[in-house]
Amino acid sequence: MKLASELARNILDRVTTDEQLPDPALGRRAGDSVAIRSRLPLMFRSASLIELATRVHDKRLMAAAVSWRWGAGNVLLLGPTRIGKSTAAAMLFRATLGRAVRDGGRDWDLADSMRWFGAEELSLARREHPMGRGEAPEVVEACSARLLVLDDAGWDRDPAAVSAVLAARYERGWPTVITSGRTREQLSAHYGAAVVRRMAEAGGQNPVIVDCFGGAPVLAEEPGR
Ligand SMILES: Nc1ncnc2c1ncn2[C@@H]1O[C@H](COP(=O)(O)OP(=O)(O)O)[C@@H](O)[C@H]1O
Ligand SMILES: [Mg+2]
Numbered sequence: 001m002k003l004a005s006e007l008a009r010n011i012l013d014r015v016t017t018d019e020q021l022p023d024p025a026l027g028r029r030a031g032d033s034v035a036i037r038s039r040l041p042l043m044f045r046s047a048s049l050i051e052l053a054t055r056v057h058d059k060r061l062m063a064a065a066v067s068w069r070w071g072a073g074n075v076l077l078l079g080p081t082r083i084g085k086s087t088a089a090a091m092l093f094r095a096t097l098g099r100a101v102r103d104g105g106r107d108w109d110l111a112d113s114m115r116w117f118g119a120e121e122l123s124l125a126r127r128e129h130p131m132g133r134g135e136a137p138e139v140v141e142a143c144s145a146r147l148l149v150l151d152d153a154g155w156d157r158d159p160a161a162v163s164a165v166l167a168a169r170y171e172r173g174w175p176t177v178i179t180s181g182r183t184r185e186q187l188s189a190h191y192g193a194a195v196v197r198r199m200a201e202a203g204g205q206n207p208v209i210v211d212c213f214g215g216a217p218v219l220a221e222e223p224g225r
Contacts, residue, residue, distance in 0.1 A: 025104060026101070026102075026104070029100070029101045029104060029108055030101050032112075033097055033100075033101045033111075036097055036111065036112065036114060037094065037097060039114070039115055039116050040090055040093060040094070040116050041086075041090075041116070041151075044086075044087070044090035044093075044094070049091060049094055049095065049098075052087050052090060052091050052094070053091065055084055055087045056083075056084035056087050056088050056091070057082075057083050057084045057217055057219070058079065058083055058084060058210075058212050058217040058218050058219070059218050059219065060210045060212070060218050061077055061079075061083070061084050061085060061087075061088035061210055061212070062084075062088060062091075064077065064088060064092070064208045064210050065088040065089070065091040065092040065095065066091070066092075066095060067208075068092050068095075068096065068177075068208070069096075070096075070106075070107060070110055070147075072175065072206065072208070073175055073201075073206050073207040073208070074175050074176050074177070074178065074199060074200065074201070074207040074208070075089075075092065075175070075176075075177040075178070075207070075208045075209075075210075076178050076180075076199055076200055076207065076208070076209045076210070076211075077089060077177070077178065077179045077180070077210050077212075078179075078180050078181075078182070078183065078184065078209070078210065078211045078212060078213060079181070079210070079211065079212025079213055079217075080181065080212065080213065081181050083212050083217060085179040085180075085181070085212075086151050086152070086179050088179075089116075089149045089151060089177045089179050090116075090149075092149075092177055093114060093116060093147075093149055093177075096111060096114065096147065097111050097114065100112075110146045110147070111146075111147075113144065113145050113146045113147075114145055114146065114147045114148075114149075115141050115142055115145035115147075115148050115149070116148075116149040116151065117138060117141075117142050117148065117149070117150060117151070118150075118151045118152050119150055119151065119152050119153045119154070119155060119156040119161075119162050120152065120155055120156045120157065121138065122136075122138055122139055122142055122150075122156065122161040122162055122165060123156035123157055123158045123159070123160075123161045123162065124157075125137070125138035125139060125161070126138075126139055126158070126160070126161040127158060136161075139161055139164065139165060142165045143164075143165055143168040143169060145174070146174055146175075147174070147175055147176075147177070148165070148169065148174070148175075148176045148177070149176075149177045149178075149179075150162065150165070150166075150176055150177070150178045150179070151179050152179060152180065152181065153178050153179065153180040153182070153187065153191075153199070154180045154181065154182035154186060154187050154190050154191075155181070155182075159190055159191045159192075159195075162191065162195075163191055163192070163195045166195055166198045166199060167195075167198065170198045170201075176199070178199050183211075183213050184196060184211070187199070
């Protein structure tokens with residue numbers, strides 16, 4: 001009997017030690033990250049990063065997504081529809097969030113306020129917000145996110161909302177990842193040249209501009225070749 005209870009205590013000791021090994025803050029961050037991830041459009045929430053990677057059809061988009069780190073500047077992803085611009089932006093968001101969960105500290109504090117908005121969503125939010133009640137909450141969130149993904153710029157019916165958000169973010173030096181199916185010239189016609197300059201300049205020293213218009217996409221090597 002003594003032997004059995006000693007064995008049980010040994011096992012129990014080991015289990016409790018194992019239970020205590022993981023950092024409880026890591027578990028908390030992982031739990032909280034679900035709410036941050038749910039700010040992404042549905043199709044980017046549950047697919048794995050590997051799965052998402054198969055939907056990015058130009059390796060320059062992929063490189064921009066995986067190399068971005070806090071301290072880097074804006075990312076401007078331009079190109080024809082379905083090439084994988086939004087997916088690359090979602091990968092950037094998810095990878096940044098994943099590292100923040102793993103590492104905690106300042107990365108986690110920054111990741112906590114990351115947001116994703118469609119350009120038209122901001123324009124609609126502003127239009128539907130009652131006059132005299134300040135700014136629409138979506139616009140406020142887009143301005144105060146430490147990293148914003150602004151998806152599908154250039155198709156918003158009223159460019160004023162996006163222009164205001166980019167101006168506020170420029171002032172703060174906070175980075176924005178912008179995707180657009182329009183060329184820089186078309187974006188300039190839509191928002192004005194100053195706004196497009198902000199897209200390419202704000203948020204840090206070295207913006208990354210991936211322009212997939214004109215010329216064939218740069219394909220990733222096929223696996224196994
Ligand atoms: N739910 C999905 N499941 C699998 N593939 C998808 C899904 N949604 C879109 N795709 C594929 O992902 C690719 C990239 O789409 P997307 O990132 O939206 O391109 P873009 O933003 O450049 O228009 C497309 O070629 C499309 O076929
Ligand atoms: Mg898109």
